[in-house]
Amino acid sequence: MFRNTFGNWFGSVRGLVVVCLFATLAPFLVAQTAETGTLMGKVVDASGAAVANAKVTAVSADTGQAQTATTGADGVYRFTLPPGNYRVKFEAAGFVSVEIPSTTVPASGAAVLDRRLEVGAQSNEQTTAKSPEKPAEPSMNDLGFPSDQTAGNAAEQARLDKRSHMLKIHQRLGLITAGALVATLVLSNGAAGKNSTASGRELHAAVGGLTAGLYMTTASFAIFAPKVPGTKTRGSIRLHKALAYIHGPGMILTPILGALAYDERNRGEKVHGIASAHGAVGTVTGIAYGAAMLSVVFKF
Amino acid sequence: MNQRILAAFWLLAPAMLFGADSQWVLGQSTLSYHVSHPLHESVGVSHQARGKGVCHAGQCDFLIAAPVKSFDSGDSNRDLHMLQVTRGAQFPMVTVRVVLPEMELTSATIHCDPEIQFAGQTARYKQVPFQREVHGSEIRITGTIPATLSDFKIDPPSLLAVPVKNDIPVRVDMTWRPQ
Numbered sequence: 001m002f003r004n005t006f007g008n009w010f011g012s013v014r015g016l017v018v019v020c021l022f023a024t025l026a027p028f029l030v031a032q033t034a035e036t037g038t039l040m041g042k043v044v045d046a047s048g049a050a051v052a053n054a055k056v057t058a059v060s061a062d063t064g065q066a067q068t069a070t071t072g073a074d075g076v077y078r079f080t081l082p083p084g085n086y087r088v089k090f091e092a093a094g095f096v097s098v099e100i101p102s103t104t105v106p107a108s109g110a111a112v113l114d115r116r117l118e119v120g121a122q123s124n125e126q127t128t129a130k131s132p133e134k135p136a137e138p139s140m141n142d143l144g145f146p147s148d149q150t151a152g153n154a155a156e157q158a159r160l161d162k163r164s165h166m167l168k169i170h171q172r173l174g175l176i177t178a179g180a181l182v183a184t185l186v187l188s189n190g191a192a193g194k195n196s197t198a199s200g201r202e203l204h205a206a207v208g209g210l211t212a213g214l215y216m217t218t219a220s221f222a223i224f225a226p227k228v229p230g231t232k233t234r235g236s237i238r239l240h241k242a243l244a245y246i247h248g249p250g251m252i253l254t255p256i257l258g259a260l261a262y263d264e265r266n267r268g269e270k271v272h273g274i275a276s277a278h279g280a281v282g283t284v285t286g287i288a289y290g291a292a293m294l295s296v297v298f299k300f
Numbered sequence: 301m302n303q304r305i306l307a308a309f310w311l312l313a314p315a316m317l318f319g320a321d322s323q324w325v326l327g328q329s330t331l332s333y334h335v336s337h338p339l340h341e342s343v344g345v346s347h348q349a350r351g352k353g354v355c356h357a358g359q360c361d362f363l364i365a366a367p368v369k370s371f372d373s374g375d376s377n378r379d380l381h382m383l384q385v386t387r388g389a390q391f392p393m394v395t396v397r398v399v400l401p402e403m404e405l406t407s408a409t410i411h412c413d414p415e416i417q418f419a420g421q422t423a424r425y426k427q428v429p430f431q432r433e434v435h436g437s438e439i440r441i442t443g444t445i446p447a448t449l450s451d452f453k454i455d456p457p458s459l460l461a462v463p464v465k466n467d468i469p470v471r472v473d474m475t476w477r478p479q
Contacts (some may be wrong), residue, residue: 082399085393106419106420106453107390111420111421111422113422136354137354138351144350149367149393150367152391153390157388159389160384160389161384162382163380200324231376235376237378
């Protein structure tokens with residue numbers, strides 16, 4: 001009996017195994033790309049006229065590496081830089097130098113930093129930084145943040161990007177799975193009880209198998225999403241994760257019990273023993289799954 | 301005659317006072333952003349902002365900064381998503397720079413043009429009103445910056461395939477004290 005039962009079961013879920021294999025591998029297919037950004041802008045004088053030959057220096061807050069550019073006749077300068085925070089200094093003959101303590105270059109696209117220079121007797125940095133008359137404008141250094149807090153971390157950003165990308169897929173597949181789950185529960189009316197038919201059971205089994213496959217795929221995108229070290233789980237996501245301990249085992253048990261029940265009914269027997277728990281386990285699984293979805297929708 | 305002298309003194313006193321250099325340091329602060337989604341609202345709060353203000357020759361220059369990851373909405377998953385969409389690991393600080401006439405600091409309502417660097421972008425807001433309250437030597441500033449996600453080229457995050465609203469007003473409550 002067991003050989004027969006499990007033989008049928010394995011036959012009916014062969015497609016499901018393929019789906020689960022895909023589910024396991026799919027998250028690893030998510031890829032990331034390296035990026036560079038642009039820092040550009042226009043240097044003008046008090047009247048708004050372009051300042052040519054102004055020297056613009058960008059110093060990386062992460063590495064301390066400096067790069068210089070010179071404005072053209074139109075006052076425009078341009079850097080191609082690794083993304084991160086930069087200190088930018090503007091110098092031009094006959095103008096007061098200006099230093100911008102922090103500007104950020106995006107991973108892709110351009111950061112625009114225009115500057116208006118005031119006419120000054122001297123064009124050296126002492127004019128702005130060390131003049132006894134004018135105190136320096138406040139900079140990030142004045143605020144005393146530790147450098148590890150202010151320095152950008154491209155690798156960490158890539159980890160967050162990958163995590164969000166995978167969880168976005170998790171969310172969308174979760175919605176599709178919910179639809180399939182509801183369809184399975186509705187179709188159970190034709191698979192059990194007095195009104196059950198062979199075709200009703202087959203349809204219920206097929207949609208149920210699809211639901212299980214979708215579920216495994218959905219779950220794998222959450223399970224294999226990169227973890228962020230040092231993050232303590234807080235808020236409604238805790239309930240969302242806790243409910244997975246109910247609907248996860250339920251999604252494994254329900255198809256197994258369903259296959260047993262399917263086999264018993266096909267032999268003309270009344271569903272008995274452990275197989276009779278199929279409906280109850282499926283219902284609890286469905287409720288736990290629905291509650292997990294609601295837990296992220298509504299704020300508790 | 302005495303009345304004229306007294307009136308002249310009161311008229312000139314603020315100018316004399318503000319002619320001198322002064323520096324301000326940010327004490328307590330609460331910065332909060334508000335995100336709206338058709339299904340629910342959420343607020344992320346940070347108390348970790350630091351700031352400094354320098355006033356010279358009637359002009360004040362204020363710089364306020366806070367770590368992006370210090371904003372707490374009460375949900376770690378939401379905060380990590382916020383950190384991701386705002387590129388908070390790559391650009392870990394949000395900074396606000398305000399330059400305004402020193403006389404403006406005496407108004408009950410201060411209008412200024414904050415320049416915000418966030419998520420690798422810079423946005424300037426015009427004539428944002430802030431309320432000012434004086435408590436002894438300290439000044440409490442409250443107001444709301446009408447920020448939007450598109451100002452910083454941030455793709456609106458979505459929940460169940462429904463994106464959040466573009467508006468993310470940032471509520472500011474800061475207490476400054478002279479240094």
